[in-house]
Amino acid sequence: MSPSLLELPIDERIQLVEDLWDSIAADQNALPLTSEQRAELDRRIDAYALDRNPGRPADEVIADIRRRL
Secondary structure: OOHHHHOOOHHHHHHHHHHHHHHHHHOOOOOOOOHHHHHHHHHHHHHHHHHOOOOOOHHHHHHHHHHHO
8 A cells, every 4th residue: 555545544545445436336337247246136136125125325324334433
């Protein structure tokens, strides 16, 4: 890891990772799914269809994680 990155405060490094992840997620065709990943997504969609549990919003989960740090 670059020494300059290690000098950044943790919250700024976390934000960089989130921004990087968002940039990857924005390009849905960059990484094609494997057959195993596609099967897992199908399994999760089927599970949701049965229980209708939407989970929690990502920003709420991230806020909980940050509070614990």
